[in-house]
Amino acid sequence: MNLIITNRCHGSCDYCFAKRFTSTNTIEFLSERDYRFVVEFLRNSEIPVVKLLGGEPFLHPQISKFIQLIEDDPFFERIIVFTGGMFEIDLEPILKKSDKTNIVFNLNATDRYTGRQMKVVEKNLRELCFYSDVTLSVNFSDPNGDYIYAFDAALIYGIGKIRWSVANPHYLDKARIDSLDQIGVIKQFGSLVHRFLVDAQELGFDLTHDCQVPFCSFNDEEIIGLPRRGLLSSLQNLCSLALVIGPDLRI
Numbered sequence: 001m002n003l004i005i006t007n008r009c010h011g012s013c014d015y016c017f018a019k020r021f022t023s024t025n026t027i028e029f030l031s032e033r034d035y036r037f038v039v040e041f042l043r044n045s046e047i048p049v050v051k052l053l054g055g056e057p058f059l060h061p062q063i064s065k066f067i068q069l070i071e072d073d074p075f076f077e078r079i080i081v082f083t084g085g086m087f088e089i090d091l092e093p094i095l096k097k098s099d100k101t102n103i104v105f106n107l108n109a110t111d112r113y114t115g116r117q118m119k120v121v122e123k124n125l126r127e128l129c130f131y132s133d134v135t136l137s138v139n140f141s142d143p144n145g146d147y148i149y150a151f152d153a154a155l156i157y158g159i160g161k162i163r164w165s166v167a168n169p170h171y172l173d174k175a176r177i178d179s180l181d182q183i184g185v186i187k188q189f190g191s192l193v194h195r196f197l198v199d200a201q202e203l204g205f206d207l208t209h210d211c212q213v214p215f216c217s218f219n220d221e222e223i224i225g226l227p228r229r230g231l232l233s234s235l236q237n238l239c240s241l242a243l244v245i246g247p248d249l250r251i
């Protein structure tokens with residue numbers, strides 16, 4: 001279950017899954033009362049993981065309290081905060097190294113940022129790595145896209161974990177949906193994903209993934225190589241239903 005605690009975001013990722021929330025003119029923040037309500041719902045549903053998303057979760061004025069509430073609650077095993085790194089706040093009072101809090105940092109290719117944005121993103125990535133446990137996140141939205149920038153950043157900042165995902169075209173993105181054959185589009189990412197997996201493995205990164213590609217996206221040679229390279233397990237989990245709750249508790 002993904003909890004969008006605010007629709008406010010300074011980013012403009014082409015693959016943004018949250019456009020339905022971020023494209024409104026009204027800025028919304030999940031209230032503390034509603035947050036506690038959702039936390040109780042998770043507890044009653046025996047879900048020990050809290051996932052905070054945005055927009056940009058670090059723009060929520062109570063992010064510190066929201067994280068601390070979970071840190072202090074022995075029922076919860078993890079709280080994961082997904083960030084695009086586009087914010088200007090002091091992180092020191094908000095985060096402390098703990099086994100419970102994990103930051104998933106969505107990093108885009110350098111040419112997707114302005115010079116000023118890049119500086120902000122780099123500063124926040126550096127500080128988040130200092131104050132917390134970080135997983136770098138790569139979202140493939142272009143079959144001819146790049147991922148070397150993410151490896152470079154991971155090596156610079158000492159990040160060992162990379163989450164990857166094939167970003168699905170958003171259903172509100174009409175220009176894309178008109179030409180859309182969803183599986184056909186996703187299959188175009190096979191070669192890119194294969195190269196990424198092989199290179200990431202060679203560099204020793206610990207990989208997790210979200211939305212992946214079907215096996216029929218790979219050519220014969222790639223498919224045969226997957227078990228030989230020990231990469232089969234990094235592709236074997238089924239997509240499950242994702243429940244997204246907005247700042248006004250809309251689902």
Ligand code: SF4
Pocket residue numbers: 009010011012013015016017018019022054055056083084106
């Ligand atoms: S940082 Fe997140 S919410 Fe903001 S545009 Fe990118 S994907 Fe969308």
